[in-house]
Amino acid sequence: QVTVAESGGGLVQPGGSLRLSCLVSGDTFGADIAGWYRQVPGNSREMVATTGPGNSATYADSVKGRFTFSRDYARKTSYLQMDSLKPEDTAVYYCKAIHGWTSYWGQGTQVNVSS
Numbered sequence: 001q002v003t004v005a006e007s008g009g010g011l012v013q014p015g016g017s018l019r020l021s022c023l024v025s026g027d028t029f030g031a032d033i034a035g036w037y038r039q040v041p042g043n044s045r046e047m048v049a050t051t052g053p054g055n056s057a058t059y060a061d062s063v064k065g066r067f068t069f070s071r072d073y074a075r076k077t078s079y080l081q082m083d084s085l086k087p088e089d090t091a092v093y094y095c096k097a098i099h100g101w102t103s104y105w106g107q108g109t110q111v112n113v114s115s
Contacts, residue, residue, distance in 0.1 A: 009109030020080040022095030031099040033078040038091035
């Protein structure tokens, strides 16, 4: 069993920054972070960044140049650095982990961008 836990959300003013964290625990051998997603109530969950080897990632056009994915293998933690935040970035952010053919999601962390 794999457990995913996101943290780091909060309230920030437009133009500000936040760093989200995603800790993967449990039976983590072979597990990996697949990406970060976000969801606004009433909308479907959308991709923010899908991960590749190391710290590589593919970003949604809406966040490209502002968000940066990284990971710490030793700590089994990945990060989403979010800069130049905009009100439209307000959402619940989720981390997705994969283990074999199974996907695991955390409970999400709320990000509010407002003045």
